[in-house]
Amino acid sequence: MTTTTAPAPTAQAAGRPAGRPRLVPWLLRLHRPALYVWAGLVLVLAAALAWLWGPLTDAAAAAWRQYDACDMNTRCSYDQDAILRYKDVYGYTTFAVTALPFVVAAWSGAALFGRELENGTARLAWVQSVSPARWLAAKLALPALLVAGGTGVLVTLHHLAWTAGRGRIDTAKPWTDDLTLHAGGPTTVAFALAGLTAGALVALLSRRALPALALALCVTGAVRAAASWALPHLWPAVVHRSGLGTGYTSGGLEVEHGLITTGGAHIADPGCGPTTIEECRRLYADLHATAFYTRTHPYSHYWPLQLTTTALVLALTGLFVLAAFRVLRRTTGPAAPAAGDTRAEAAKGTPARAGRA
Structure with a gap:
């Protein structure tokens, strides 16, 4: 029977881990x-x-x-x-x-x-x-x-x-x-x-x-x-007011529109139109509306x-x-250590193992 000894790792292999893959x-x-x-x-x-x-x-x-x-x-x-x-x-x-x-x-x-x-x-x-x-x-x-x-x-x-x-x-x-x-x-x-x-x-x-x-x-x-x-x-929008007889002012990116009451509250628009229409005039009077408003974003x-x-x-x-x-x-x-780090750790101070042929 003969006994073989694994070669000891070189100093370079023991001191330098294998390079990581270039991802x-x-x-x-x-x-x-x-x-x-x-x-x-x-x-x-x-x-x-x-x-x-x-x-x-x-x-x-x-x-x-x-x-x-x-x-x-x-x-x-x-x-x-x-x-x-x-x-x-x-x-x-x-x-x-x-x-x-x-x-x-x-x-x-x-x-x-x-x-x-x-x-x-x-x-x-x-x-x-x-x-x-x-x-x-x-x-x-x-x-x-x-x-x-x-x-x-x-x-x-x-x-x-x-x-x-x-x-x-x-x-x-x-x-x-x-x-x-x-x-x-x-x-x-x-x-x-x-x-x-x-x-x-x-x-x-x-x-x-x-x-x-x-x-x-x-x-x-x-x-x-x-x-x-x-x-x-x-972003804060700009509020435009317009009279009940003229309708809404247009332009810009509109956020919302509606009616302004005598108390300054903003309410939803019933979708009637300007006060040139008699039915709309009576409806706005019942709602105590005084003007239209539009919240829009100008180009600025x-x-x-x-x-x-x-x-x-x-x-x-x-x-x-x-x-x-x-x-x-x-x-x-x-996360497990990379393969190069595992090989480097294994090479540090690992004693040689003997085997039988």
Whole structure:
């Protein structure tokens, strides 16, 4: 019989733990198709918005000047195609920018998290090289950077394109239009980040790709709807008074309207109309109404409304992230040491073991 002794670990192996895996290159390789699609989508939309911002807006504005200069009694021509082209491109690009948060949510729930949790590759990474918390942090941080950067460029270009046509194109959308309001502001960036984190949370809860995709879309839609509803109430509105004979004053983003009584109280409008109608005059007399009121937001409130709504959505996004880490910890337990750290600890001072051949 012979006895063999395992070689003692070298000083370098004992003193230096094995290197941790480089998560960023791994993530870029793993999701390379999605990265290419995202980059292509951002480039195409950016080119369309730049075209809208410059040549299309100028051509449409010139056509509207020709139309406004026309005499109704004489025949004149104007470039109708330029006006229609501006309208079509604006509508398509606005819808595309609005849809970006939903695209991000669907990808996050189905491909970024749901697929790896469903087929078990995430758990394989946890037990071999990366702790669950570090895995989740990396898979949220890098996509969040790319999503925020790409979406931020697009909403900036959209706002510039809309601003270039404001006051020059008669059929340009007002700033109070829901799609225009969000497509040209930072709220869309916040919606995209909320979609990303919502996809991670529902994927960790369901651990299946298809249900996570559907749930992520539902959560993102709910966040956007709630933000649109809350936006007018997040900043003090301006109150306008008007006489009972003239009706309501219009303009801006309306919050509410109604009647003012002799005691100064604001009551609901019965929907009758101005006092030029005899029935309305008697009704307002019975209600002791003295004037109409309208609470609205003028255009000067655009950025306060945008920033307060963005802050609210980002706070909700932070809650999604916190909930995702709590769900991950509950389902995986305390983070285990990485494989490199385990090998390093095993190499420190481990006595050689003898075996028999």
